[in-house]
């Protein structure tokens with residue numbers, strides 16, 4: 602077993618995170634015990650963050666103690682691993698606007714005290730202002746046409762100076778009539794005035810027509 606990032610282990614080509622709640626599963630992931638520590642295997646076909654790390658991501662700004670704003674939390678598959686990574690001293694604000702996934706997410710937030718559920722539309726970030734703090738990282742996976750706009754609005758309000766963004770871009774949700782590369786280039790160009798682009802990771806073979814962008818807020822702004 603080797604540690605790729607703090608709290609992320611690699612075992613036989615699979616990633617895993619240190620389970621914040623030993624003995625508890627979140628989805629159908631396997632639990633593995635090694636050296637007295639319990640790990641949860643992290644499926645790259647279920648989580649774009651796992652896919653990005655396996656595909657060579659070099660900058661993972663999600664660290665023990667980090668504060669994260671997670672937009673598009675769904676029922677909590679990836680968020681649960683982010684919750685493992687930030688640990689007891691960190692916090693994950695989880696925004697989700699659909700009722701069904703929010704029901705499962707709520708059950709998870711009751712068990713994991715570092716996760717705060719926010720049942721809101723990420724298009725209107727000022728609506729959850731009273732529940733928020735400034736964060737180190739915004740992680741976004743909303744598969745919407747206006748993905749970049751949603752990110753910008755949230756970053757303006759909640760991202761610390763020199764904070765980071767991790768944006769999963771789904772090209773087909775933005776414009777299915779254009780080529781994937783063209784759509785991704787257009788979205789990245791849109792981010793450039795406000796963010797320094799650090800990495801763009803293709804998520805194939807785990808996700809088709811998706812990339813993960815990692816960028817740092819432009820300190821000059």
Ligand SMILES: C[S@@+](CC[C@H](N)C(=O)[O-])C[C@H]1O[C@@H](n2cnc3c(N)ncnc32)[C@H](O)[C@@H]1O
Pocket residue numbers: 647648649672673674675676677678679680696697698699702721722723724742743744745
């Ligand atoms: C691809 S899924 C996210 C999967 C999740 N990130 C994971 O890896 O476990 C996208 C989620 O974003 C949510 N979503 C889409 N638009 C949203 C918005 N404007 N505000 C909040 N949630 C949104 C959807 O309801 C859906 O649950």
